[in-house]
Amino acid sequence: xxxxxPLHLESKKSKxxxxxxxxxxxxxxxxxxxxxxxxxxxxxxxxxEKREVIFVISTVLGKELVEAPLHVKNLLESYDETxxxxxxxxxxxxxxxxxxxxxxxxxxxxxxxxxxxxxxxINNVDVLASWNFKHIVNLSRINGYNAVNIxxxxxxxxxxxPKELINYEQGL
Numbered sequence: 001x002x003x004x005x006p007l008h009l010e011s012k013k014s015k016x017x018x019x020x021x022x023x024x025x026x027x028x029x030x031x032x033x034x035x036x037x038x039x040x041x042x043x044x045x046x047x048x049e050k051r052e053v054i055f056v057i058s059t060v061l062g063k064e065l066v067e068a069p070l071h072v073k074n075l076l077e078s079y080d081e082t083x084x085x086x087x088x089x090x091x092x093x094x095x096x097x098x099x100x101x102x103x104x105x106x107x108x109x110x111x112x113x114x115x116x117x118x119x120x121x122i123n124n125v126d127v128l129a130s131w132n133f134k135h136i137v138n139l140s141r142i143n144g145y146n147a148v149n150i151x152x153x154x155x156x157x158x159x160x161x162p163k164e165l166i167n168y169e170q171g172l
Contacts, residue, residue, distance in 0.1 A: 020127070021085065022165065023056040023120035025113075026064040027131035030072055031162070037131050043166040044129065048083055052167075056085045058119045060112055093118040099152060105144035110135045117145050120157055127158040129165055137161050 022044075031037035032045065047053045057076065065073050076084070097114035100106065106113060113135040120128040130136040137159055146156040 019051065020053045021056050021125045022053050023058070023116070023123070023125040023128040024061070025116045025128070025130045025132065025136065026061055026068070027136075028129050028162065029061070029065065029075055030068065031131045032075055033072060034131075037162070040162040040166055041131075044162040047166065048079070051083075053165075054085055055083060056087055056120070056123060056125050058086070058116065059088045060115045060119065064112060087119055087123050089115055089119060090122070093122050096121065096148075096152065096154070099148050100145060103144065103148050103151075105141060105148060106135050117157065117159075121145075121149055121154050124155065125157075127160055127165065129160060129162055131161060133161070 027037075028041060028044070031041035034041075044053075048055055065076075093115060096118035097111060100114040100117065101108055101111065113132060116130075117128065117136065128136070135141060142157075142159045145159070149156055
């Protein structure tokens with residue numbers, strides 16, 4: 001039976017827990033400025049600012065932001081680089097992304113979405129955050145991505161929208 005710690009020790013224990021690594025795609029950066037998604041996106045960014053989480057960002061995100069409006073493009077640059085873990089699109093990630101398409105999880109037009117999923121999978125993030133309900137945060141797609149992951153020797157990937165990643169109990 002697990003022994004419970006006194007409350008004063010429980011709070012100290014939580015301060016030393018590893019920060020959750022959240023891979024963010026482009027929809028999270030854009031969601032910061034979108035009326036429909038800004039509240040929860042900003043709450044997720046508050047967790048980042050409090051150093052409760054670290055955002056994992058990729059070269060695919062950087063490529064997609066090139067076409068974004070200036071204020072969207074500059075959002076991540078307003079934070080110190082220590083808030084982020086930067087990862088790259090490797091050949092391994094490209095191959096895994098192609099397998100998602102080959103297995104008809106999504107079509108070829110969603111290649112960059114597949115690359116986000118593959119990079120997050122290969123880098124063993126705790127969760128991928130997205131507002132893309134059509135191609136990413138969709139139960140049938142999640143099941144498809146994870147079936148391909150398992151088939152190819154990878155772990156399953158948690159995929160959630162920011163509403164599921166914010167701490168309501170902390171009054172954010």
